[in-house]
Amino acid sequence: MATAEKPQLLYYQKVAELFYALAATNLVVQKSEFEILGTLVLEQWNNLKYSEDPYFAEAATQMKIVFEWFDYENLDANDCFESFADYKNEHPQLFNNERNNIIWQTANTIVDAFAGKSKAEIKMLSKLNSLLNQ
Numbered sequence: 601m602a603t604a605e606k607p608q609l610l611y612y613q614k615v616a617e618l619f620y621a622l623a624a625t626n627l628v629v630q631k632s633e634f635e636i637l638g639t640l641v642l643e644q645w646n647n648l649k650y651s652e653d654p655y656f657a658e659a660a661t662q663m664k665i666v667f668e669w670f671d672y673e674n675l676d677a678n679d680c681f682e683s684f685a686d687y688k689n690e691h692p693q694l695f696n697n698e699r700n701n702i703i704w705q706t707a708n709t710i711v712d713a714f715a716g717k718s719k720a721e722i723k724m725l726s727k728l729n730s731l732l733n734q
Contacts, residue, residue, distance in 0.1 A: 609662065611694050614687040615703060616666035618728070621680035622707050624671070625720045635713070638664050640706050681724060685731050692734075700732045 641664050670680065688695055695703075707728055711721045 610687075611691070612663050613666045614684050616663035617670060617680045618684040618703070619663070619706060619710055620667050620670040620675065621677045621684065622710050622721060622724055622728075623667075623713075624675070624677040624680070625724050626718055640709060644702060644706070677724070681727065685727075688731060689734075695732070704728070704732060 641661060645663065707725060711717050711725060717725070
């Protein structure tokens, strides 16, 4: 069972890395972006049911922790996006339509959380849209 859990946990960590990349595109992660991620994890991600992942709720909560850690470490937004893209390309089986839709919805909500979308955020969202629709 432990070997089945590890890829799923890494999936949520990589999704958190993507969300951090979007929030950090303007070099500063705003308090509202932290708050909206916490709300979305509790209200949307934790409500999703994936039969292959009985530990989903705990893993989804890890997204918030990883997001905060990336901010604490002040990681580069573009590097984080590329890391997520590499992971997605290496594990396409983990990215079904339902997961891609909630990633897209969450990404847009995070970007809109503080003063709308900047040019840099729009560019990164465009890259994400292309990546999710491959």
